Amino acid sequence: MTSLLKVEGLHKHFPIRRGVFRRQVGEIRAVDGVDLEIDTGETLSLVGESGCGKSTTGRLLVRLLEPTAGKILFEGADLATLSQRELRAKRQAFQIMFQDPYASLSPRMTVQEIVAEPLRVQGRYADGGPDRVRELLELVGLRPEHSRRYAHEFSGGQRQRIGLARALALDPRLLVLDEPVSALDVSVQAQVINQLRGLQDRLGLAYVFISHNLSVVRHISHRVAVMYLGSIVETGTRADIFSAPTHPYTQALLSAIPVPDPAGRDERERITLAGDVPSPSNPPSGCRFRTRCWKAQDVCAEEAPALIDRIGVGHPSACHFPEVPATVGGA
Amino acid sequence: MSDGMLATDRSYAESVNNGPLLRVDGLSVDFHTEDGVVHAVSDVSLNVHAGQIVAVVGESGSGKTVTAMSVLRLLPKSAEVMADAIAFRGTDLQAMSPAELRKVRGGPVGMIFQDPMTALNPVMTVGAQVAEAVLLHQRKPDKKAAWARAVELLRLVGVPDPAQRVKQYPHEFSGGMRQRAMIAMAIANDPDLIIADEPTTALDVTIQAQVLALLKKAQAETGAATILITHDLGVVAELADAVVVMYAGRVVETGGVQELFANPRHPYTKGLLASLPRMDVEVDQLDPIPGNPPNMADPPAGCAFHPRCPLARARCETERPLLRDVGAGRRSACHFSEELA
Numbered sequence: 001m002t003s004l005l006k007v008e009g010l011h012k013h014f015p016i017r018r019g020v021f022r023r024q025v026g027e028i029r030a031v032d033g034v035d036l037e038i039d040t041g042e043t044l045s046l047v048g049e050s051g052c053g054k055s056t057t058g059r060l061l062v063r064l065l066e067p068t069a070g071k072i073l074f075e076g077a078d079l080a081t082l083s084q085r086e087l088r089a090k091r092q093a094f095q096i097m098f099q100d101p102y103a104s105l106s107p108r109m110t111v112q113e114i115v116a117e118p119l120r121v122q123g124r125y126a127d128g129g130p131d132r133v134r135e136l137l138e139l140v141g142l143r144p145e146h147s148r149r150y151a152h153e154f155s156g157g158q159r160q161r162i163g164l165a166r167a168l169a170l171d172p173r174l175l176v177l178d179e180p181v182s183a184l185d186v187s188v189q190a191q192v193i194n195q196l197r198g199l200q201d202r203l204g205l206a207y208v209f210i211s212h213n214l215s216v217v218r219h220i221s222h223r224v225a226v227m228y229l230g231s232i233v234e235t236g237t238r239a240d241i242f243s244a245p246t247h248p249y250t251q252a253l254l255s256a257i258p259v260p261d262p263a264g265r266d267e268r269e270r271i272t273l274a275g276d277v278p279s280p281s282n283p284p285s286g287c288r289f290r291t292r293c294w295k296a297q298d299v300c301a302e303e304a305p306a307l308i309d310r311i312g313v314g315h316p317s318a319c320h321f322p323e324v325p326a327t328v329g330g331a
Numbered sequence: 332m333s334d335g336m337l338a339t340d341r342s343y344a345e346s347v348n349n350g351p352l353l354r355v356d357g358l359s360v361d362f363h364t365e366d367g368v369v370h371a372v373s374d375v376s377l378n379v380h381a382g383q384i385v386a387v388v389g390e391s392g393s394g395k396t397v398t399a400m401s402v403l404r405l406l407p408k409s410a411e412v413m414a415d416a417i418a419f420r421g422t423d424l425q426a427m428s429p430a431e432l433r434k435v436r437g438g439p440v441g442m443i444f445q446d447p448m449t450a451l452n453p454v455m456t457v458g459a460q461v462a463e464a465v466l467l468h469q470r471k472p473d474k475k476a477a478w479a480r481a482v483e484l485l486r487l488v489g490v491p492d493p494a495q496r497v498k499q500y501p502h503e504f505s506g507g508m509r510q511r512a513m514i515a516m517a518i519a520n521d522p523d524l525i526i527a528d529e530p531t532t533a534l535d536v537t538i539q540a541q542v543l544a545l546l547k548k549a550q551a552e553t554g555a556a557t558i559l560i561t562h563d564l565g566v567v568a569e570l571a572d573a574v575v576v577m578y579a580g581r582v583v584e585t586g587g588v589q590e591l592f593a594n595p596r597h598p599y600t601k602g603l604l605a606s607l608p609r610m611d612v613e614v615d616q617l618d619p620i621p622g623n624p625p626n627m628a629d630p631p632a633g634c635a636f637h638p639r640c641p642l643a644r645a646r647c648e649t650e651r652p653l654l655r656d657v658g659a660g661r662r663s664a665c666h667f668s669e670e671l672a
Contacts, residue, residue: 276508
């Protein structure tokens with residue numbers, strides 16, 4: 001059986017141009033060799049810090065950006081080789097929802113118009129469009145009378161629901177969710193997370209969930225890929241990543257999360273990484289994490305570690321010296 | 332009592348001054364907008380004792396930032412601030428002239444703002460800004476000494492290669508480094524109180540961990556009390572001694588951090604904790620608070636939380652609960668907080 005989405009050797013390099021003639025003086029390797037696979041009905045989370053390439057990857061997956069290199073196979077068809085017309089037809093099956101509920105909805109359109117737009121673009125509005133919009137609003141927990149209002153009349157959580165209704169309008173099989181709850185207050189964030197899970201169960205959707213919030217990722221994912229400076233450093237099931245992380249970056253990331261339980265705060269062991277993420281225009285040689293890694297040896301500067309399972313834990317990690325820690329983060 | 336004694340022994344000083352380091356009593360802040368008057372903060376009281384970290388927690392629009400900003404009169408002109416008392420070391424800050432208040436800001440009271448990109452001056456080097464913070468509070472301004480102190484301060488907050496970095500501009504600093512520079516300015520004059528408004532919200536989690544560790548260290552070394560304004564209960568649990576929970580412009584619960592997390596006595600606090608996805612506990616379904624935070628231009632009558640509250644009854648719709656003692660140094664503004672005990 002082929003997977004819903006399969007990505008091989010994905011690269012996206014942005015040129016850096018300077019001077020009067022806009023000569024290219026370098027490039028930012030935002031995504032640098034990413035492989036992914038997603039099955040129907042599952043949630044794969046892409047996690048990492050700002051600049052790790054997770055959002056760029058998300059945009060590449062739905063072809064909002066042209067990849068520099070690499071293959072994106074959606075239900076077996078290579079998106080790069082499709083004609084414009086074929087791509088447009090295929091696009092109905094994969095949609096994206098953005099982070100900022102304030103910037104991603106047009107202030108001049110009513111909710112009805114916003115949710116109907118994808119149907120119109122695909123020529124599907126004439127056939128029962130208004131009913132479909134009503135059904136979608138209901139699906140995401142908005143009332144039909146909301147449809148005549150404008151986005152600014154809604155709170156952040158309600159706006160994310162409008163964005164979700166729009167993304168669901170064409171019955172997609174894959175949704176890319178780019179930080180869908182990061183802009184929301186905690187009490188509202190939980191509502192949207194529960195809703196996303198409920199919709200997945202009902203509609204059999206696959207999610208690519210892009211987030212920097214590991215607590216949310218742990219709650220919602222089936223599988224997780226941890227990114228650092230444009231590549232995946234470790235990937236596995238939720239249990240693999242959260243209970244048996246072998247890459248030092250994953251371990252540091254997990255231990256850095258503040259736990260909302262003051263009782264054990266003085267006993268908790270914490271890995272504090274030194275320094276900042278290096279610039280993706282001039283990444284370190286060999287392993288990209290080595291400049292912040294406490295385990296780094298000479299080999300790390302010379303040879304980039306492949307993403308493989310070196311110690312037989314059942315999931316791959318891109319580290320020359322992988323190790324399952326005795327205790328992990330808040331567990 | 333000699334000054335030296337006061338400086339070396341703060342808790343002793345406090346007992347002599349007979350009161351907390353900062354006392355805010357009955358603070359209300361109104362904003363006059365096109366849509367009418369918005370009561371951003373109503374009747375908020377809080378005490379900060381020497382060396383204590385007090386977290387003010389709430390969601391957007393809860394009034395937590397406005398509360399903190401009104402202490403140093405940092406609000407825009409459209410804000411109308413009324414308070415029975417805003418006393419720092421026993422002196423009423425409200426009665427101070429703008430010139431006197433400038434001596435307090437950045438001197439005995441340091442500030443750390445949320446967004447270090449907009450809080451720093453983009454056309455001044457970082458060193459010049461840190462040195463300025465030092466210079467403004469020197470009796471005899473000495474530029475050379477201030478510059479040396481700036482380098483020392485940046486080293487203290489963990490900026491690598493500070494002698495070179497002082498000559499750089501804020502855009503040459505990463506987010507975490509900018510926040511370190513802000514902290515350097517806040518602790519430049521050995522403050523007694525630091526007001527930190529969402530100090531780690533704009534940062535990545537590994538950088539947040541660095542900055543939280545630094546804040547802890549700065550607090551331990553300077554002994555300064557801290558007001559930590561945040562929406563992140565994880566950060567509160569890591570750092571705070573005492574917690575003030577705000578909702579719709581009012582304090583709904585206060586208490587020590589351990590008790591408050593272990594046994595919340597207000598349904599809003601309880602709901603917030605239940606809606607958090609957590610690293611340390613596995614749950615199948617999150618338990619969100621239904622509905623949305625209130626529109627502050629038109630807040631609900633009675634208890635502002637009643638439309639979202641599982642305990643709400645007819646009484647809550649008409650009668651606003653007062654903040655009252657519920658035992659063990661805890662206070663809650665709920666008619667039915669006993670049901671949560």
